[in-house]
Amino acid sequence: MLRLLAAAAAALVIAALPASAHELKLGDLVITDLWTRATPAGAPAAGGYLTIANNGTEQDMLRLVASPEAAKAELHIMQMKDGVMTMRPVEGGIVIPAGGKVELSPDGYHIMFIGPKEQLKEGGKFPVSLTFTRAGTVSTFLHILAIGAKGPAPMGGMGAMNHDAMGGMKMDNGQ
Numbered sequence: 001m002l003r004l005l006a007a008a009a010a011a012l013v014i015a016a017l018p019a020s021a022h023e024l025k026l027g028d029l030v031i032t033d034l035w036t037r038a039t040p041a042g043a044p045a046a047g048g049y050l051t052i053a054n055n056g057t058e059q060d061m062l063r064l065v066a067s068p069e070a071a072k073a074e075l076h077i078m079q080m081k082d083g084v085m086t087m088r089p090v091e092g093g094i095v096i097p098a099g100g101k102v103e104l105s106p107d108g109y110h111i112m113f114i115g116p117k118e119q120l121k122e123g124g125k126f127p128v129s130l131t132f133t134r135a136g137t138v139s140t141f142l143h144i145l146a147i148g149a150k151g152p153a154p155m156g157g158m159g160a161m162n163h164d165a166m167g168g169m170k171m172d173n174g175q
């Protein structure tokens, strides 16, 4: 009986994960929180964000990024220069320390897709391939969140569930 309850609880947790999240493993690396933002029509570039954990005993490096949906993809870093946030291409690659975790975000390291072939629309998926020195190459996708989004909802999905509940209440009130 307890075993059954535990299984049911586990199923509930999985069902509660937001639709805008996935996780992938590549060798010793675990990649999570893969996201980007919707863009206005004709935007010349789009960012790409994800978190990479290295569970291995040797450092790895994210060296190359690419997407069939963009003319070009680069690794960038945001830095303060003369009091202004500016970005520049990363030289070499982004080191993922052994036992460490690196977050690509709008405030620091990020992927820059230059010349997206189509407008990025919220709720869609944007393909990307990531090449690491040790772990190799993986092709995956980024979840396209809203324009101005700060990142994916925390794992557990409570935010998404509350949002759904509110939507239901609105429908009742609309009678």
Ligand SMILES: [Cu+2]
Binding pocket: 076, 077, 087, 088, 110, 111, 112
């Ligand atoms: Cu950039």
